[in-house]
Amino acid sequence: MRLHEYQAKGVFADAGIPTPDSRLATSVDEAVDAGRDLGYPLAVKAQVHVGGRGKAGGIEIASDEDELREAAETIIGMDLKGYHVDRVLVEAAVDFTDELYLGVTLDRGEGEPVVMVSSEGGVDIEEVAETNPDAIARERVDPAYGLHSFQARKAVSEAGVPRDVSRAVASVVETLYDLWEANDASEAEINPLMVTDGGDVVAADAVMNVDDDALFRHPNLAEMEEESYTDDLERKAGEYGFDYVRLSGNVGIIGNGAGLVMTTLDLVDYYGGDPANFLDIGGGAKAERVANALDMVFSDPNVDSVVFNIFGGITRGDEVARGINDALSQFDEIPKPVVVRLAGTNAAEGMEILNTELVQVEGTLEDAVQRAVANAEEVNQ
Amino acid sequence: MSVLVDEDTRVVVQGITGGEGNFHAEQMIEYGTNVVAGAVPGKGGQEVHGVPVYDTVHEAVRREDADASVVFVPPAFAADALFEALDTSLDLVVAITEGIPTQDMTTVNRRLRETDTYLVGPNCPGVITPGEAKLGILPGNIFSSGNVGLVSRSGTLTYQVVDNLTQRGIGQTTAIGIGGDPIIGTSFIDALELFEADPETEAVAMCGEIGGEDEEDAADFIATEMDTPVAGFIAGRTAPPGKRMGHAGAIVSGSGTGTAESKIEALNNAGVPVGDTPEEVADHIEGFL
Numbered sequence: 001m002r003l004h005e006y007q008a009k010g011v012f013a014d015a016g017i018p019t020p021d022s023r024l025a026t027s028v029d030e031a032v033d034a035g036r037d038l039g040y041p042l043a044v045k046a047q048v049h050v051g052g053r054g055k056a057g058g059i060e061i062a063s064d065e066d067e068l069r070e071a072a073e074t075i076i077g078m079d080l081k082g083y084h085v086d087r088v089l090v091e092a093a094v095d096f097t098d099e100l101y102l103g104v105t106l107d108r109g110e111g112e113p114v115v116m117v118s119s120e121g122g123v124d125i126e127e128v129a130e131t132n133p134d135a136i137a138r139e140r141v142d143p144a145y146g147l148h149s150f151q152a153r154k155a156v157s158e159a160g161v162p163r164d165v166s167r168a169v170a171s172v173v174e175t176l177y178d179l180w181e182a183n184d185a186s187e188a189e190i191n192p193l194m195v196t197d198g199g200d201v202v203a204a205d206a207v208m209n210v211d212d213d214a215l216f217r218h219p220n221l222a223e224m225e226e227e228s229y230t231d232d233l234e235r236k237a238g239e240y241g242f243d244y245v246r247l248s249g250n251v252g253i254i255g256n257g258a259g260l261v262m263t264t265l266d267l268v269d270y271y272g273g274d275p276a277n278f279l280d281i282g283g284g285a286k287a288e289r290v291a292n293a294l295d296m297v298f299s300d301p302n303v304d305s306v307v308f309n310i311f312g313g314i315t316r317g318d319e320v321a322r323g324i325n326d327a328l329s330q331f332d333e334i335p336k337p338v339v340v341r342l343a344g345t346n347a348a349e350g351m352e353i354l355n356t357e358l359v360q361v362e363g364t365l366e367d368a369v370q371r372a373v374a375n376a377e378e379v380n381q
Numbered sequence: 382m383s384v385l386v387d388e389d390t391r392v393v394v395q396g397i398t399g400g401e402g403n404f405h406a407e408q409m410i411e412y413g414t415n416v417v418a419g420a421v422p423g424k425g426g427q428e429v430h431g432v433p434v435y436d437t438v439h440e441a442v443r444r445e446d447a448d449a450s451v452v453f454v455p456p457a458f459a460a461d462a463l464f465e466a467l468d469t470s471l472d473l474v475v476a477i478t479e480g481i482p483t484q485d486m487t488t489v490n491r492r493l494r495e496t497d498t499y500l501v502g503p504n505c506p507g508v509i510t511p512g513e514a515k516l517g518i519l520p521g522n523i524f525s526s527g528n529v530g531l532v533s534r535s536g537t538l539t540y541q542v543v544d545n546l547t548q549r550g551i552g553q554t555t556a557i558g559i560g561g562d563p564i565i566g567t568s569f570i571d572a573l574e575l576f577e578a579d580p581e582t583e584a585v586a587m588c589g590e591i592g593g594e595d596e597e598d599a600a601d602f603i604a605t606e607m608d609t610p611v612a613g614f615i616a617g618r619t620a621p622p623g624k625r626m627g628h629a630g631a632i633v634s635g636s637g638t639g640t641a642e643s644k645i646e647a648l649n650n651a652g653v654p655v656g657d658t659p660e661e662v663a664d665h666i667e668g669f670l
Contacts, residue, residue, distance in 0.1 A: 108564070143484070217482075258590075258626055262620060265619045269619045313520050
């Protein structure tokens, strides 16, 4: 789960990391009121879950009320990389002499947390990592001990942070690590951490991703969840609780298990088709869930043909067959041709139950995919 | 021969009184697995499918001389169950549980390094030596005994590839589903090392997917350390960058690492043919035998 900037800043500020004065605004009038409280110059920042907001026009600087009004009018209601902007953070601008980058994440390869510090903050840090990896100091953390203070000092020193603020920055690094750990974050990042003329540090942005699997022990964070979707289908998938990714093609794909569903997508592509989606019904799905999955895929107007690929392990073929029957028996006419391939646990029982008047059945993955691709081509002829 | 498990493996089922634990303990016993005990805090003294249940793994190991465990404990308590398993002298712990918080797994993983235990998973289908024992949720009927090792990050993809092999009469020594989470115990390299050392394993099928760099690391290992031929499959060629495709680990970063292309290239460079379809993986394996 990704927190909005204003939410992450709240978590960071509560932990003792300095952040600029700011107000959240959902209308132009609220933004103007915020400007009167905060003074100028200030920044108006779209609160949506997309990277690169600045480049995409989601962040504007205003030096007076007219500019603020204009910026708020532009940003509130805009469509930013497919996401609707319904709120902005209005924030006091910070006079800075340096911009730093601080981050804590998981080093997957090592299976350990890693703390990162760079004096090249304020820009696309992924680009820095690509073009000049030495500009980012990294410190791996032994999870049995947590981050030692010396490691924070070492990373700050190796990153070439100005000496007059090194203590203050090391302190923010330690706090950032502590809140990363305490909140089961997968990622906590400040970019930039601004160094002011007076030698203070201020977190001008805040990024925090929390491990979905750990939300059960952080009800305060779970409450902040504001899913944002690029379209109604993704919203629906969220409500049904599916792992779903919408793609640009016309062959709808439903399967169980991420690896097998990805493989089905790849095979649709391999046999000359174009996948419309990734939809994993997950392990042990019951009939209702299967019916919901079909509803999802039928709801996509781009879909011309559907392939169901189930290899039962913990999922049982008879349950899946029942779900397919339930979903399809509600139609006078099946909206799009459905090919089913059932294998594994209780597949034989499933095949007996499956109403083959409503679906086409294939015995192998390869045959099922090729038939679905052919069905889609036929629709388009 | 086999790796990790065989007919003599003595298994404790942690969480045997829960829904999944109960169901799959029965399936494992029916398959012929030597399930000797269950372990569930507070449920000691019961019997499930004729198997005695103990309050602690320690007691189960002491009384029944168990040497492996399979974990069906819900995610909130799974890390504790894994620490408990690692606190005994078990050779193998198979963690089926899906959704264990990642930071819990970083500490489990840290503890694991201090032991000689193999941890398979979490969020995996388990380990099976066809005809001898299965620890986990794999459908036993699709496997057959033979001389091909299989290691996979994805459960259902494991079944698919095994099916392609079995259908044409190619049996397996052992199949290991290592799981798709970002932090897992046994890696591709660990599994490949075991298969390389197993005289019965004449070829290995390796199923990877997008995300992380484990397949690239495995390719290095195959090139430098293995004589046993390996054929590969990589799921997720069509996955768009930045989107999470189900598995926690299955996401392509924007920077180009962890893509299907980079994995396939690394494997090809290590002399590993990569099938475009699961059927082609079976073709390559057949060619090796």
